[in-house]
Amino acid sequence: MTKQPKQVVNVTKNRIACDGGIGGHPRVWLQIAAGETSVECPYCDCKFILEDSATAQ
Incomplete structure (x- = not known):
């Protein structure tokens, strides 16, 4: 059984910071x-998904 991501976010860069939102987790x-x-x-x-028009950083 595959678990579903909590949230899916489209991004334009391949380096992303995540802190879980308000009251979340360490960045x-x-x-x-x-x-x-x-x-x-x-x-x-x-889950962060890289858009087709994204640029590498």
């Missing part, structure tokens, strides 16, 4: 690896 920096299209936060399971 973590996530990196969408080359050749990948998404990454999930290990704390809150929020």
Whole structure:
């Protein structure tokens, strides 16, 4: 059984900060690896999806 992400966010950069929102978790920096299209936060399971028009940072 695959768990569903808490939230899905489209992003334009491959380096993202996630803090879980209000009362969430410590801020973590996530990196969408080359050749990948998404990454999930290990704390809150929020999924960040890289848009087609995104630029690498």
